[in-house]
Amino acid sequence: MAKKKKPTQSASKRNRPVAPxxxxxxxxxxxxxxxxxxxxxxxxxxxxxxxxxxxxxxxxxxxxxxxxxxxxxxxxxxxxxxxxxxxxxxxxxxxxxxxxxxxxxxxxxxxxxxxxxxxxxxxxxxxxxxxxxxxxxxxxxxxxxxxxxxxxxxxxxxxxxxxxxxxxxxxxxxxxxxxxxxxxxxxxxxxxxxxxxxxxxxxxxxxxxxxxxxxxxxxxxxxxxxxxxxxxxxxxxxxxxxxxxxxxxxxxxxxxxxxxxxxxxxxxxxxxxxxxxxxxxxxxxxxxxxxxxxxxxxxxxxxxxxxxxxxxxxxxxxxxxxxxxxxxxxxxxxxxxxxxxxxxxxxxxxxxxxxxxxxxxxxxxxxxxxxxxxxxxxxxxxxxxxxxxxxxxxxxxxxxxxxxxxxxxxxxRSLPYHRSREGILSKQEMRYLLEGFVGPLRSPGDTATATDATEPEAGNYSHTLEGVVVGRRPGHRLEVRFCHGNIADADARAIALGLFRNVAPTGPAAAIDERMNGAITELTQRRMFSGNAGEVFITPTGRHRLVPDFVTFVGLGDFGSVNPKVLELASENLVRAFVRARVEEFATVLLGAGSGEDPTIALKSLLTGLVRGLLDADTDRSFRRLVICEMDPAKYRRIKAEMIRLSSTSLSKDIEITFDECAPLPPMVITQAERKTPSAPPCAYLLVHKEGVSEDEKEFTVRASVLTASGKSTVITGVQPCSASDLDRMLARLKNVSGSDYSIVGSTLAELVLSSDLRDVLATQKGHPLVVVHDAYMSRVPWETMALKSSPPWHPATEQGLIRKYTADNLSVAKWLESRIDDGVLNLLLVVNPTLDLQGAEKEGKRIRELFGGVRSCKIDMLHGKDATREALLKEFGSGKYDAIHYAGHAFFNSQHPSRSGIVCAEGTPLTGADLAELSNLPSLVFFNACESGRVRKAVGYTTQDVKAANSPAGRAAQRLEVAVGLAEAFMRGGVANLMGTYWPVSDAGAEAFAGYFYKSLLDGETIGRALLGGRQLLRQKGMKDWANYLLYGSPEFVLKRQ
CATH class of the missing domain: 3.40.50.1820 (Alpha/Beta hydrolase fold, catalytic domain)
Structure with a gap:
């Protein structure tokens, strides 16, 4: 049988490939x-x-x-x-x-x-x-x-x-x-x-x-x-x-x-x-x-x-x-x-x-x-x-x-393009289609201002730069040197790095800290770097294994608020400081890069601030060189291309720029003695504060930002509407939790105060400790109970640990004796029941003495009852003899004057954070354990209305948080580095188990953060609800006793 002839293809399809x-x-x-x-x-x-x-x-x-x-x-x-x-x-x-x-x-x-x-x-x-x-x-x-x-x-x-x-x-x-x-x-x-x-x-x-x-x-x-x-x-x-x-x-x-x-x-x-x-x-x-x-x-x-x-x-x-x-x-x-x-x-x-x-x-x-x-x-x-x-x-x-x-x-009518492949569309084909309908996908006018729309596009610039000069009329001269490598190996007079407020130095700063034997970590833990936007702190490198004479930190403010204007201010202030100090060059990485900032935007902000500072402050034209360091090859090429592009714009019209490129330097050899032993994974940070309050003050917005701890750190911000009544109801539910399961109340808390975007991001940080940085209002949130939904829900506080930082201004520099860290003995001052009206405090004191009284590496002194006078406590606080003070007694909070919050001494006399401000050689840790109900006593400065509100279920929970947080703020204003507190009275079994694990871990050289995490995990394994009871303000990496 003859085969049927196939129909002739229509003219409209004759000259194009047709797929089966x-x-x-x-x-x-x-x-x-x-x-x-x-x-x-x-x-x-x-x-x-x-x-x-x-x-x-x-x-x-x-x-x-x-x-x-x-x-x-x-x-x-x-x-x-x-x-x-x-x-x-x-x-x-x-x-x-x-x-x-x-x-x-x-x-x-x-x-x-x-x-x-x-x-x-x-x-x-x-x-x-x-x-x-x-x-x-x-x-x-x-x-x-x-x-x-x-x-x-x-x-x-x-x-x-x-x-x-x-x-x-x-x-x-x-x-x-x-x-x-x-x-x-x-x-x-x-x-x-x-x-x-x-x-x-x-x-x-x-x-x-x-x-x-x-x-x-x-x-x-x-x-x-x-x-x-x-x-x-x-x-x-x-x-x-x-x-x-x-x-x-x-x-x-x-x-x-x-x-x-x-x-x-x-x-x-x-x-x-x-x-x-x-x-x-x-x-x-x-x-x-x-x-x-x-x-x-x-x-x-x-x-x-x-x-x-x-x-x-x-x-x-x-x-x-x-x-x-x-x-x-x-x-x-x-x-x-x-x-x-x-x-x-x-x-x-x-x-x-x-x-x-x-x-x-x-x-x-x-x-x-x-x-x-x-x-x-x-x-x-x-x-x-x-x-x-x-x-x-x-x-x-x-x-x-x-x-x-x-x-x-x-x-x-001829087709501009034929598909020659079957099946998968390539990325090029995708972009080809879209450019036909959206036009060029990056416009030459992609600039920050309407009048600067003629800037040339960035090129590749993968070739080595050797003395390339972009010049104009006579003016300031600046050499920009690119260095593909670790900034810790940079050859310059000074190193400059950005620092976020309340964030421990990481990345390049950590590499430099290693060369300086942890000096940057210590100065940070002592709160000597504020991190406020534009503030500059210069420290000499001394005899440490660094070529530069100085390491300089410039504050970038809160990581949730970083923007090009902040980066410009930081760059400008750096240049002003160096010009006044007669430092003619410095090496830096892109400021704000730790927040995931686009390198082209960060670079433009760096150059904008630098030029502004030079033109205003460097009248002698003594500053001559900027060294930009970057380890990532792709980002390094992009920085070179963008810097050369920016040099040909109006941004650089008043300076002559010479480009140079140094050969990658071999890294310095670090001896084993100098090398820091890695401890916990790097921290993720959650910054939360209240804003946008309604006229009746019942509704508000929670603005939160997350700084991730991954290799490519990123800042994610979200906003969440909230009401004071919803927060009060959530606090009241804490007392109804049975056993150790906070998954329901913790998930409700997360949904109440954090947007879904933020919860999704936090869920990706499961392998990292979480530092919650909050303002005064958000301090009343029991962050330690927070749970993130998964199967099953998980709590950051018991996964890798959760600690707090407080966004108060003008906290005092922390004042502990560094020599105490290496002496091998934990010296503990136990202050028990100064007012003689707390049976729980008596039990707490007895428990600590029984746990550690026979331990040779732990020395306990005690002030009990009427001996715990204000004068005696002030003397011991400033004596320099103690690593930690464990206080079991009453505390109070003054909302009008937080620094006047504190603890109650014998005969009801207060000792406040302000009293500590003039003392030096304070203990590294103050442990405050609430041993009885948090019901407010009028004797410590509360009005009748305060007492009535505080004695409601929600009020009692809120007041306990208020006291714990207020005491932390007051004592940190006085110069205490770390403060641990509790929300509610701890059960005898929970207090004994936690204190035993916590202090033993500190004696073994563990960080405060890891000791706290282990104590929480132990209580949770035992089915005790007290695992969520402990809160810590301070540095999770702080070590009381170095081994």
Whole structure:
């Protein structure tokens, strides 16, 4: 039997590769996971950037440099207050909203724009009217709009997206926006609208909406020729989509899908004088199927009548000087397209201008406007001041119609690209598609200010730099030397490092600390480095194994508040200090790098502050060299490229820069005696404070930041609404916990005060000790009970340990005798029941004596009852004889004057933290054990109202916390390095087990943090609820007795 002849392939598909149908199915399954970043929910993308999760997916999606920049912007945005900012809605352009089906979880079923959906031919299902599936706008394409949103948030605006289904009628979309504006507060709302979003905004205003401002970016106020190109299948984006689609050609996409979209067809040109030809006349269109659906075309002009006219609160940003189709003519049964520079690559200038609306001009291309640093800066100016000087372009000074050229459809119809591989779409293919619709993914205008939009792009600069000079007119001269290696090996007069407040030095500082035999650790534990933003502390290196003469620390403030301005201040103050000290050079790493700050932003801040300091302070021009050290090869190359780029900008206009590069130096040999023995894993930090209090003071916001302990440290910030009543109820539940299981109350606590983003990040830090840094209000939270949900829930306090630090200003320097650490005997002062009214205190004193009275390496002295006078205690506190004081008695808290909080001595006389301020040689540790109910006694300074409130269930819990925390603050203000306390009266068995383990561990040379962790774990293993009872303020790495 003769074989049947295969049907001839249609002309439209003749010259393109067609994949077998079975490939479509395998592509569906294999690629939906491989390229799932395109299906991520927009809010989940922001969540992932905040938490650092799905890093590889997002780096593929945004590109590594843009992803790093967005991470930095996200951190800065999250550091801004949550409430009170003016509302701004961001409207995307046509095709700027994702379209698909909503799914639970991280990923939606995205049809547009998802390269996988395109590759397997699913765009056909977007044809209108819809057949069965209820598609919706799922979000915006974050690749294009997230940078704009974050910049708005950083500037203090409450920015949100308003996605819309761009396929549909603009009048219907305007009606939806009108309702959204009403829901958001009406006249107080401002709109930043890109492209088609501007028409949707004008439609909403034309239908009755009132807004504060409307800023239009590249809006085709009278249409564009881009829809003509799309419907004729010659638009670059349409051709690229067709090149990836294994089912549909460009002609099929245009004639069977895109031509059904009212939103696209309503943006055909409609200037007041009309066009020739008139694209709303169906007879103008060639009769080859590449034309709008007639019914949709006939109804399109009605949408134009609903568009609001000009008003004083409207501003237009129009693009010019990009190759744009500015004229279309009929010829030989088709169209010809004339290109000039009179447009933004998509919208002709003549169709963008709306008479009566103030207009600014930019050379940013149409689809890149929301990404363009200069455009964003101009938008911020307009929102704040109503005007801007950030757009210097004037079309009157440019010949935009010079050198026009014309192309026919046949010249434009050839596919720009063929897929040659089966199955998997490469990253290059993904980026290729997206660049067709978003424009360049990193704009040359990506700068911090609108007026600095001509900076050149960064290059690779992988070659070695030898005496490269970037010079201008005579001025300051600066040599910048790059060093690929450890800063501890740097050859410079001084080393400069940044230090966060309440964070132990890590990374480069730890390497230098090792060379200095732990000197930096000790100075930090003594609280000699405050870490306040811009404060400089200089210490000589002496005879330690370092080439530089000085190590200098500059404070970066709280890690949750680090931003470019803080980094600039730190750099400027460093230079000022060195100039005054006649130090002519210093080596540094990028300040703020320990927070995950984008190296390009950190480098710009470093150079900005350095130049500012040099120009103002170095009148003798004595400072000559900056050495930048970096160990990571990729980051090192990036730093070189960015520094050279910055040297050619206005930032460096007043200095002449010479670039040099040192050969990697061999590291110094560290002897075994000098080498520090690693102890616990590095700490993660949780910074929490209260803000945004409501008028009745019952509602507030908890702002929290996490500094991760991983090799790539990152700061994640989140905000959580909370109420005082919810917190009181949670505190009252503590007394109902049975056994040792705090998982329910601990999980409730975490959900109450921490955002879901923060909880997710903390869950990744399970292998690290956690340091909670809190303000006065958040000190009342029992952080030791906190649990993070998993299977089963886990408690940081018993996993790797949890300690506290207090964000009080002006804490005294810690004053212990270093010689006591090496003497081999734990000297303990036991203060028992000074007021003779606490049976629990008597038991505690007896227990400690029985546990350690016979231990030769432990020496106990005791002051009991009437012997524990204020005078006797002051004498012993400042004697320098004791490593620790264990106090079993009453304590009190003075909320008006925290330094006046303290303990109660014999005859009810107080000993406060202020009393300790003038003493030296204090013990390293004070252990306060509450031995009876925390009910408030009026005798220690509380009013009748205080007593009544404190004796409620929630009040008793809160007051016990208040006393413990207040005592810690008071004694640390007095100069005590570490203070341990309890929330509630400890059971006899729990107190005995904990004290035995804790003090024995300290005698064995264990750190305070590890001794506390072991004691908690022991009590939890025994089923005792007291494991969550102990809290520690101080340094987890502190050693009372060195072995």
């Amino acid at each position: 149908k079975k490939r479509t199915l395998t592509t569906t399954r294999a690629e939906s996971h491989r390229h799932s970043e395109y299906s991520m929910d927009a809010a989940k993308i922001e969540h992932a950037i905040r938490t650092g999760s799905h890093e590889s997916l997002l780096m593929d999606y945004f590109g590594s440099e843009s992803y790093a920049e967005l991470c930095s912007l996200m951190r800065e945005a999250e550091s801004r207050p949550l409430r009170g900012g003016p509302k701004v809605l961001i409207l995307p352009g046509i095709m700027g909203s994702t379209i698909g089906l909503k799914r639970l979880g991280l990923f939606n079923d995205v049809y547009w724009i998802d390269p996988v959906s395109i590759a397997i031919g699913r765009l056909r299902q977007l044809r209108l009217p819809e057949q069965g599936k209820a598609f919706q706008a799922l979000g915006v394409i974050q690749l294009v709009y997230l940078k704009l949103k974050l910049r708005l948030k950083i500037a203090g605006y409450d920015a949100e997206y308003h996605p819309f289904d761009w396929r549909k009628d603009i009048t219907l979309l305007g009606k939806e926006l009108r309702q959204r504006i009403a829901d958001e507060g009406g006249e107080g709302v401002s709109l930043v609208a890109h492209s088609m979003g501007g028409l949707v905004a004008r439609s909403a205003i034309g239908q009755g909406s009132r807004v504060k401002q409307l800023i239009m970016l590249g809006t085709p106020n009278f249409g564009s020729f881009a829809p003509v190109l799309a419907l004729r299948a010659v638009n670059e984006m349409v051709k690229k989509v067709a090149a990836l689609d294994v089912r549909d050609t460009a002609k099929e996409l245009a004639s069977e899908i895109f031509n059904t979209f009212p939103g696209l067809i309503q943006m055909l040109p409609f200037p007041p004088g009309g066009t020739d030809p008139d694209f709303y006349d169906i007879n103008v269109w060639p009769d080859d199927g590449l034309r709008p659906v007639p019914q949709v075309l006939a109804s399109a002009p009605s949408a134009h009548t609903k568009l609001a006219g000009a008003s004083p609160n409207m501003v237009m940003v129009a693009g010019i000087n990009s190759t744009t189709v500015t004229e279309v003519k009929r010829k030989n049964g088709g169209f010809t397209f004339t290109y000039t520079k009179a447009g933004d690559s998509t919208v002709p200038l003549a169709f963008a201008l709306l008479p009566g609306v103030r207009t600014y001009y930019t050379d940013a291309e149409h689809m890149s406007m929301p990404l363009h640093g200069g455009v964003i800066a101009g938008v911020l100016d307009i929102l704040e001041k109503g005007e801007t000087n950030g757009f210097p372009l004037d079309p009157a000074t440019l010949d935009l119609t010079k050198d026009p050229y014309t192309k026919s459809e046949s010249e434009m």
